[in-house]
Amino acid sequence: MPHTDYDCNLGCPVERALEIIGGKWKGAILYHLLDSSNQDTSIRFNELRRIMPNITQRMLTKQLRELEETKLISRTVHPEVPPRVEYAMTDYGKTLAPVIESLRIWGISHLDNNDTSQN
Template identity: 45%
Template sequence: MYSKKKPEDLDCGIEVSMKIFGGKWKPCLIDFINKGGSLRPSEIHRAIPTATPRVLNMQLRELESYNVVSKKIYPGLPPKVEYSLTEFGKTILPIIAMLDRWGIQHKDHVKKADETMKVLRAIR
């Protein structure tokens, strides 16, 4: 969590939404934890190797602080921790599904537009 110097407007619904699950890996984490039911950090790290453990830790901590995921710490050694989605977290699932569907549906259009721009930049 980083502290902000610019004020945020938490009466704007979109800003609230983005604050909670707008991070780079958060939708991914929410989706994956949902599918897994209850997951240990190491399982999550292995499943998303593109992100370093550190990043995932930080984003998990944020998600936890907003009660999107809950963290169960089992005492004893070796340490064991499990993350699972809360009921609140589950309310985000339909949104993530929608974002994903829209993106999949239109990715070709987006890729083509990127290509076109690349060509245009090369000419100019």
């Protein structure tokens, strides 16, 4: 999906990628949605809130909308009372799986390094 109207240094694809998936919450949201997509399931809004208890409802809504705008995730509203809203990775979003997995592995290593360097 070529994108040319972004606000970063000319020709910097890393900066563009970080604009799309960066921030405090998007990586975690993508990680949990990718994990559920590996099990062929989607995640409901309130389930994401339970998994990520420190995010506010407003911030979660904002981050999900931004990820939906970039076509990384899909939002499905089921016509029930009360409405049931589910989120899932799109095929395009699933292309991030190796990146998110690499970040997970690096994060585990970084946590291990911090634990040993503080002792």
